[in-house]
Amino acid sequence: MKDFWKRFARNKGAVIGLVILVAVIALSAAAPFLFPKSPWAMVQRPFIPPFTMDKFLLGTDPMGRDLASGLAHGASVSLLVGLVSTVVSLLIGIPIGALAGYFGGWVDDVLMRFTEFFQSVPSFALAVVLVAIFQPSITSIVIAIAIVSWPPVARLLRGEVMSLKSREFVEAAVLSGQTHATIIWRQILPNTLSPIIVLASMMVAAAILIESSLSFLGLGDRNVMSWGYIIGAGRTVIRQAWWVSFFPGAAILLTVLALNLIGEGLNDALNPRLSRRGK
Amino acid sequence: MARFIAGRLLKAIVILICITILNFFLIHAAPGDPAAVMAGEAGETDAVFLQQLRERFGLDQPLYMQLFIYLKSVVQLDLGYSYRQQFPVLDLIADRLPATLLLSLSAFVISLGLGILAGAVASARQGRWSDTLISMVALIFYATPLFWLALMAVLLFSVQLGWLPGFGYETVGAGYTGIARALDILSHLVLPALTLGLFFMAVYVRMTRASMLEVNTMDFVKTAKAKGLRPGVIQRRHVLRNALLPVVTLAGLQAGQLVGGAVLIETVFAWPGIGRLMFEALSQRDYNLLLGVFVISAAMVLLFNLITDVLYRVVDPRIRVTS
Numbered sequence: 001m002k003d004f005w006k007r008f009a010r011n012k013g014a015v016i017g018l019v020i021l022v023a024v025i026a027l028s029a030a031a032p033f034l035f036p037k038s039p040w041a042m043v044q045r046p047f048i049p050p051f052t053m054d055k056f057l058l059g060t061d062p063m064g065r066d067l068a069s070g071l072a073h074g075a076s077v078s079l080l081v082g083l084v085s086t087v088v089s090l091l092i093g094i095p096i097g098a099l100a101g102y103f104g105g106w107v108d109d110v111l112m113r114f115t116e117f118f119q120s121v122p123s124f125a126l127a128v129v130l131v132a133i134f135q136p137s138i139t140s141i142v143i144a145i146a147i148v149s150w151p152p153v154a155r156l157l158r159g160e161v162m163s164l165k166s167r168e169f170v171e172a173a174v175l176s177g178q179t180h181a182t183i184i185w186r187q188i189l190p191n192t193l194s195p196i197i198v199l200a201s202m203m204v205a206a207a208i209l210i211e212s213s214l215s216f217l218g219l220g221d222r223n224v225m226s227w228g229y230i231i232g233a234g235r236t237v238i239r240q241a242w243w244v245s246f247f248p249g250a251a252i253l254l255t256v257l258a259l260n261l262i263g264e265g266l267n268d269a270l271n272p273r274l275s276r277r278g279k
Numbered sequence: 280m281a282r283f284i285a286g287r288l289l290k291a292i293v294i295l296i297c298i299t300i301l302n303f304f305l306i307h308a309a310p311g312d313p314a315a316v317m318a319g320e321a322g323e324t325d326a327v328f329l330q331q332l333r334e335r336f337g338l339d340q341p342l343y344m345q346l347f348i349y350l351k352s353v354v355q356l357d358l359g360y361s362y363r364q365q366f367p368v369l370d371l372i373a374d375r376l377p378a379t380l381l382l383s384l385s386a387f388v389i390s391l392g393l394g395i396l397a398g399a400v401a402s403a404r405q406g407r408w409s410d411t412l413i414s415m416v417a418l419i420f421y422a423t424p425l426f427w428l429a430l431m432a433v434l435l436f437s438v439q440l441g442w443l444p445g446f447g448y449e450t451v452g453a454g455y456t457g458i459a460r461a462l463d464i465l466s467h468l469v470l471p472a473l474t475l476g477l478f479f480m481a482v483y484v485r486m487t488r489a490s491m492l493e494v495n496t497m498d499f500v501k502t503a504k505a506k507g508l509r510p511g512v513i514q515r516r517h518v519l520r521n522a523l524l525p526v527v528t529l530a531g532l533q534a535g536q537l538v539g540g541a542v543l544i545e546t547v548f549a550w551p552g553i554g555r556l557m558f559e560a561l562s563q564r565d566y567n568l569l570l571g572v573f574v575i576s577a578a579m580v581l582l583f584n585l586i587t588d589v590l591y592r593v594v595d596p597r598i599r600v601t602s
Binding site for chain 1: 297298310419422535543564581
């Protein structure tokens with residue numbers, strides 16, 4: 001563990017990313033206390049520019065809503081959607097990849113054709129269609145993001161499992177009479193954890209981008225304030241009020257950047273031999 | 280080669296049929312009456328109209344017959360009728376396709392060209408400040424929401440500086456012809472194509488850099504050095520050529536992403552392509568049109584993948600030997 005931190009901290013970008021992410025998490029946790037009013041509430045006259053009123057540091061939007069409050073409340077939505085949809089896509093991708101890699105043969109063929117199908121469909125367009133047809137809600141958004149993002153997980157897992165399958169400890173497990181389920185679950189999967197963690201951190205970042213794009217197109221959950229929605233709402237007034245679109249976009253950029261940096265740091269820390277290549 | 284292309288074509292057709300089946304089930308899985316879904320849930324739909332629709336689409340028949348009717352019509356290139364826009368879906372799409380092709384191909388060329396160039400420079404100057412700078416810029420573009428980058432580009436170059444138009448495909452009512460019209464369209468193309476291209480550029484920069492650094496460690500590079508070739512020549516003629524192969528593969532895989540990006544970019548820039556059409560279908564709840572655009576964009580991606588696959592084999596003769 002100490003070794004892990006040492007290697008992680010050697011990557012300066014990763015440390016910066018971690019600091020940003022902790023700040024965003026703190027902001028989302030503090031949102032209900034900092035801004036107890038609903039982010040949808042009209043609190044002042046519209047179009048107050050940023051940094052002109054202490055009470056409304058980032059100004060107000062065309063509806064007179066507090067932009068800072070919207071940002072703080074939107075943080076939790078972005079993080080939540082990113083995290084949950086990644087967990088769901090891991091739940092789809094890990095079994096498919098593990099079964100394909102472990103059993104090979106026709107199981108592998110069928111599962112990989114299935115994966116390939118989802119890889120050749122334009123993913124964002126599919127997400128748009130899914131959310132539009134099943135009506136925008138947090139659940140439909142999470143499921144749509146998961147459906148378009150699991151194929152890389154399955155491919156990664158398949159490769160890892162295939163290379164682990166021929167290792168001695170797995171052969172020993174087979175000889176000792178363990179069932180397939182036990183071998184996959186207890187022997188193989190724990191050894192694939194580090195590449196999964198690295199991929200997952202990048203997937204959370206990608207999911208946040210997809211969520212914000214969906215909300216921007218008007219496919220967000222109507223009941224929650226999200227960063228993408230604020231940008232979409234500010235788009236028509238960009239000439240008069242640049243700040244409405246600017247700040248939430250910068251927030252997305254920082255959060256996604258932080259997660260990607262952390263992913264690289266994790267890669268350095270968890271796969272030290274692999275990552276030295278290409279440096 | 281002919282067998283290879285035929286095989287790939289067959290695969291693409293199977294995938295397209297699967298997408299059509301997926302579409303069919305999506306219409307039926309949508310909350311509400313499929314007839315109402317196809318009609319775009321128009322508020323004024325009366326019972327007689329819906330009944331007509333049901334008969335027309337065979338919605339009163341068993342599900343497998345409906346699927347068969349649907350597949351048959353798609354095979355005949357009949358993507359249905361947009362009741363909102365009062366036009367066949369295919370006509371609407373065909374009308375918008377050229378603009379999307381122009382935008383996505385320009386963005387593709389820009390991203391691949393700039394990406395490979397910047398990636399090659401970064402790997403040649405590994406560890407120096409120019410490498411750090413290029414890698415950092417790539418990392419930032421990689422994390423930027425595409426639609427926000429587009430909005431900020433409009434704000435800066437169109438609203439503030441007034442250098443480039445930030446809206447539309449050409450100047451409406453200017454009546455340009457010939458070269459003047461081409462230049463006018465080009466000036467409208469610059470911002471959308473650049474913003475769409477920059478995100479993907481980031482992907483190629485990272486890939487080219489990593490790939491070149493890896494090729495650099497190979498034995499034939501040592502040989503080239505040992506026989507006294509200049510470093511620039513080694514990088515260009517030996518390393519870059521071999522490093523490009525994984526980049527080309529990745530570029531083929533990115534085609535699907537490019538289509539998704541086009542939806543966002545066309546929405547921001549009011550670019551009259553199929554991405555914008557998709558957005559219009561969304562805001563009017565015109566599901567028939569939405570699914571039509573989805574099928575066509577998937578077909579575009581498949582076609583593009585096929586082309587890169589063929590190109591890849593032409594570029595790298597080794598692949599023919601191994602498979």
